Amino acid sequence: MAKKIYQNMIFQSILLMLLLIIAGLFIPNWLVFVVTKAIAYGLVGLGIITLMRGGLVSFGQGLVFGIGGYTAGLLGTQAGLTDAVLLLFISFIFTGFVGLIIAPLLARYRDIFFAMLSLAFSMVLYGVLIKIDAIGGSDGFVLPSSTFFGWTPSKEYADYSLYTVSIIMTGIVSVLLRYYYNSAPGLMSLAVRENELRVEYLGASSFNITVINFTIAAALGGMGGALNGIALGHIDPEFTYWTTSGEFVFISILAGYLSVPAVFFAALLLELVRSFSGRYFPDTWQLILGVFLILSIIYIPSGIGSFFKKIMDKLKETING
Amino acid sequence: MSDNDLILKAMGINKSFGAVVAANDINIDIKKGERVSLIGSNGAGKTTFMNMVTGYLKPDAGSIFFKGENITDLNPRTITQKGISRSFQIPQIFEPMTAWENLLIALGTSKSNYSYFRDARSPENSKYIDEILDRFSLNDFANRQVSELPGGVRKLLDIAMALVRKPEILLLDEPTSGVGTEEKYPLMDTIAKALASENLTVIFVEHDMDIVQNYSDRIIAFYQGSVIADGNSKQVLSDENVQEHVTGKTKLKAKS
Numbered sequence: 348m349a350k351k352i353y354q355n356m357i358f359q360s361i362l363l364m365l366l367l368i369i370a371g372l373f374i375p376n377w378l379v380f381v382v383t384k385a386i387a388y389g390l391v392g393l394g395i396i397t398l399m400r401g402g403l404v405s406f407g408q409g410l411v412f413g414i415g416g417y418t419a420g421l422l423g424t425q426a427g428l429t430d431a432v433l434l435l436f437i438s439f440i441f442t443g444f445v446g447l448i449i450a451p452l453l454a455r456y457r458d459i460f461f462a463m464l465s466l467a468f469s470m471v472l473y474g475v476l477i478k479i480d481a482i483g484g485s486d487g488f489v490l491p492s493s494t495f496f497g498w499t500p501s502k503e504y505a506d507y508s509l510y511t512v513s514i515i516m517t518g519i520v521s522v523l524l525r526y527y528y529n530s531a532p533g534l535m536s537l538a539v540r541e542n543e544l545r546v547e548y549l550g551a552s553s554f555n556i557t558v559i560n561f562t563i564a565a566a567l568g569g570m571g572g573a574l575n576g577i578a579l580g581h582i583d584p585e586f587t588y589w590t591t592s593g594e595f596v597f598i599s600i601l602a603g604y605l606s607v608p609a610v611f612f613a614a615l616l617l618e619l620v621r622s623f624s625g626r627y628f629p630d631t632w633q634l635i636l637g638v639f640l641i642l643s644i645i646y647i648p649s650g651i652g653s654f655f656k657k658i659m660d661k662l663k664e665t666i667n668g
Numbered sequence: 669m670s671d672n673d674l675i676l677k678a679m680g681i682n683k684s685f686g687a688v689v690a691a692n693d694i695n696i697d698i699k700k701g702e703r704v705s706l707i708g709s710n711g712a713g714k715t716t717f718m719n720m721v722t723g724y725l726k727p728d729a730g731s732i733f734f735k736g737e738n739i740t741d742l743n744p745r746t747i748t749q750k751g752i753s754r755s756f757q758i759p760q761i762f763e764p765m766t767a768w769e770n771l772l773i774a775l776g777t778s779k780s781n782y783s784y785f786r787d788a789r790s791p792e793n794s795k796y797i798d799e800i801l802d803r804f805s806l807n808d809f810a811n812r813q814v815s816e817l818p819g820g821v822r823k824l825l826d827i828a829m830a831l832v833r834k835p836e837i838l839l840l841d842e843p844t845s846g847v848g849t850e851e852k853y854p855l856m857d858t859i860a861k862a863l864a865s866e867n868l869t870v871i872f873v874e875h876d877m878d879i880v881q882n883y884s885d886r887i888i889a890f891y892q893g894s895v896i897a898d899g900n901s902k903q904v905l906s907d908e909n910v911q912e913h914v915t916g917k918t919k920l921k922a923k924s
Contacts, residue, residue, distance in 0.1 A: 523785075530783060531777070532783075534788050535777070548744050549777040551745065551777040
């Protein structure tokens with residue numbers, strides 16, 4: 348019985364969330380902020396690995412990142428909605444809905460065509476956003492301070508409160524996503540990646556699976572964008588720019604599609620490299636990231652997720668005796 | 669033959685690829701439970717017929733009915749969902765996965781399993797997959813990556829995947845092609861044994877006339893897109909046209 352509980356995914360996730368929330372009390376405030384940003388980026392990366400399982404990579408996740416960010420920002424400034432949990436949830440649902448509308452168009456394409464079309468969508472949005480002065484144009488706008496179920500934390504605890512909320516919400520979506528990955532349609536993504544013809548001859552639709560995966564990726568990206576906007580307290584069209592989308596692809600390739608926690612680890616690595624390089628080697632952080640990416644593609648082509656998977660398999664073996 | 673016995677009906681099927689006629693006024697009725705083999709030289713139209721039945725190709729003219737329903741314009745996915753499955757000349761399996769996982773994915777496409785939040789590796793599914801593996805003598809290969817498996821085993825897995833959905837018609841495209849001569853009979857024995865317990869109509873394309881005689885109760889011979897003979901092995905293999913265009917006059921004696 349005890350063994351079963353330890354193996355239970357929900358139990359493991361709650362334990363990990365608790366550990367991270369407690370750890371947040373003991374780490375410096377700047378690191379709390381960096382981890383929150385890494386979670387925001389990791390959520391978008393998680394969306395891309397959902398697509399990668401089906402053999403596709405989106406170069407334009409800045410689109411949904413931006414939509415999520417602007418949704419949270421506009422709800423805050425225009426509707427006076429400042430509750431972080433609600434803003435994250437609404438951005439998740441709304442961007443998922445936008446994804447569901449775009450997905451049937453994208454799902455007709457494969458490989459580089461899919462990637463470039465998604466990039467085109469994000470650049471169209473970027474072009475529109477920089478022209479709309481009412482929402483700040485290229486400068487963007489400032490978001491009001493967040494509240495948490497009616498409570499406004501002091502400045503000292505504002506970052507930690509958002510960190511806690513982001514850990515809990517990310518934990519929930521990660522568990523749901525793991526259930527999806529293990530379900531029949533989730534496994535079908537891996538089959539679509541390998542042989543679409545056979546998938547059709549088994550009676551499943553590779554088109555529908557791609558639509559579902561893109562919708563999930565959009566919802567996750569939207570939540571990530573909202574979280575990033577709330578954490579920064581500012582949103583601008585850079586959220587949708589192609590270099591931002593490139594960072595999400597970087598995270599996904601570094602993480603691989605074998606492990607959910609690996610995506611957040613890769614995102615944290617990106618944030619740390621960015622923070623430290625920016626501080627000690629200004630204007631060279633892209634160079635450092637580039638070298639990092641080259642090494643990871645050569646030496647760990649399946650991503651750091653393959654290490655995570657090995658560790659988990661070993662743990663399971665040990666628990667099973 | 670009453671209409672109730674009919675499971676598949678092809679009426680006036682024509683199909684051309686440019687100047688090449690792949691199907692010329694094909695009319696075929698197939699009864700429930702029949703084991704039918706399609707014979708003919710390369711390019712005679714056997715695989716084209718199979719591709720039209722499974723929706724991969726659309727006929728230029730004519731109609732195909734499955735249990736009285738016109739399926740001519742349906743896509744492969746819908747036709748599979750209705751109960752017609754197929755295997756391929758070159759096995760279409762998911763290479764980086766194990767044999768067990770391939771069957772799990774095949775099983776996952778059935779309506780009862782298509783749930784977004786239920787673990788596909790349920791005890792019921794695992795049990796059913798183990799049964800299928802057992803029926804096809806694939807137990808020893810269950811946890812091996814399929815890209816490492818020998819040709820005959822890959823063929824069996826391809827057929828097993830088509831069978832997992834419990835179809836009413838199973839089409840096998842050259843089940844023994846690419847398999848060594850000494851492996852052919854054990855392979856066909858395994859397939860026949862695995863299919864024996866199913867109330868299944870089987871249509872298969874085959875070039876080996878010994879296999880055709882031993883494993884089918886009806887033979888349809890194709891030549892240049894037309895059906896030139898249709899009947900039991902004695903009738904078809906003794907037909908002069910078949911001997912001239914398909915088997916070669918002196919090669920085979922019809923089995924009585």
